Amino acid sequence: FTVPPLDAGRAKLVETLELIEGRIANNRALAADLEAMARAIFKSWFVDFDPVKAKMEGRAPAGMEADTAALFSDELIESELGLIPKGWEAASIGEVAENVRASVKADAIEPDEPYVALEHFQKACLSLFENAIGKEATSNKTRFQAGDLLFGKLRPYFHKVSIAPFDGVCSTDVLAIRPKFECYAAYTYCAFSSEAVINYSTNLSGGTRMPRTNWKQLAGFPAAVPPVSVASAFNTLVLPMLQFVAEVGMENRGLSELRDTLLPRLISGKLRLPEAAKSVEVL
Numbered sequence: 001f002t003v004p005p006l007d008a009g010r011a012k013l014v015e016t017l018e019l020i021e022g023r024i025a026n027n028r029a030l031a032a033d034l035e036a037m038a039r040a041i042f043k044s045w046f047v048d049f050d051p052v053k054a055k056m057e058g059r060a061p062a063g064m065e066a067d068t069a070a071l072f073s074d075e076l077i078e079s080e081l082g083l084i085p086k087g088w089e090a091a092s093i094g095e096v097a098e099n100v101r102a103s104v105k106a107d108a109i110e111p112d113e114p115y116v117a118l119e120h121f122q123k124a125c126l127s128l129f130e131n132a133i134g135k136e137a138t139s140n141k142t143r144f145q146a147g148d149l150l151f152g153k154l155r156p157y158f159h160k161v162s163i164a165p166f167d168g169v170c171s172t173d174v175l176a177i178r179p180k181f182e183c184y185a186a187y188t189y190c191a192f193s194s195e196a197v198i199n200y201s202t203n204l205s206g207g208t209r210m211p212r213t214n215w216k217q218l219a220g221f222p223a224a225v226p227p228v229s230v231a232s233a234f235n236t237l238v239l240p241m242l243q244f245v246a247e248v249g250m251e252n253r254g255l256s257e258l259r260d261t262l263l264p265r266l267i268s269g270k271l272r273l274p275e276a277a278k279s280v281e282v283l
Contacts, residue, residue: 020259024252031127031248034241041238042190046226052076052085068237071229084224093191094219096184096231100176102143104169111135114168116144118152121160126193126242127249128162129256134169141169144176149189151175156201156213161193165246175215184231186238197221 044050051061055074060066076083079090089095109115113134120130128150144150145167152160154173170176179188191197200221205211226234 017259017263020255024255024259027248027252027255028127028129031245032125034245035126038186038190038238038241038245039194041234042187042194045230045234046187046191046224047196049076049083049085049224068233071233079224081222081224085226087227088230089225089227091223091225092219093188093197093221093223093225094215095225096181097149097177097179097188097192097219099215099219100142100144100148100178102176103140104143105140106137109134109137109141109169114166115141116150116164116168116170116174118154118158118160118171118173121150121152121158121162124159124161124193126161126163126189127245127252128165129249129252131168131253137169140172142172142174142176143167143169145178147178147185149177149179149192151177151192151218153201153213155211156198156205159193159195159198161198162249163189163242163246165250173212175218177215177218181228181231183228183235186235186242187226187231189242190238191221191223192218 051064051069051072052074053076054061055069055072056076061069061072073086073088075086077086081090084090111134115132115134115137116128117132120128120132122129144164146164148164150162150164150170152158152173153175160174164176177188177192179185197218201213201218202211204217205213
């Protein structure tokens with residue numbers, strides 16, 4: 001069969017939409033790479049204790065500046081958790097974070113206020129690419145702030161954990177977790193979103209059909225908590241990555257809304273390409 005030629009106007013339309021889709025895909029890939037890098041550093045420092053083991057063997061920790069390497073001990077000592085770096089505390093991750101329990105009634109939520117429910121998370125992704133608005137909230141919710149970690153407590157094995165890029169409200173099936181200290185922010189994000197914590201909370205979840213975890217269970221996850229000096233160094237290195245991951249999520253939400261707004265109007269002829277071009281100048 002023959003295909004009619006694509007006129008210049010429609011070609012430009014396709015190009016514009018492809019540009020938006022390409023930017024969304026690139027943002028997702030970049031966010032995934034940065035998150036993977038942050039998790040790898042977290043595992044190396046706080047799970048495998050690679051810098052400590054390197055110094056024990058008389059080696060300089062790989063890829064680490066001398067000032068940062070100097071913050072790590074060159075000795076592992078026995079503790080109730082097993083061997084941990086000297087000077088670290090055998091405790092739990094709840095030592096560095098708290099559960100925010102700011103309940104808000106449905107009639108006190110602004111209609112255009114960001115609202116986050118479980119369906120807006122992506123599995124094992126710290127970016128939050130979607131959200132609804134307050135007018136869709138029909139029951140009591142929990143208020144959170146930008147920078148809080150949102151943890152889906154229903155069926156925790158779905159690994160729905162993301163950094164909030166804005167202030168808003170969330171479902172009561174979502175825990176709002178806030179770092180107690182700024183220097184432990186990156187540690188908090190990586191620890192609570194780790195596979196180890198997800199598996200731990202899954203095993204302790206109550207309920208058969210609709211298993212749920214709770215803050216007490218999460219906060220009790222045993223961990224070797226690093227001193228402020230090490231946590232601060234990790235924060236300086238990793239927090240900018242995770243903040244960028246959160247920002248990318250916000251940008252993709254804007255791009256998706258723009259695409260969904262432009263497409264039907266362009267197809268119907270209610271919006272001309274020159275007008276659409278002005279709308280995508282952000283690209």
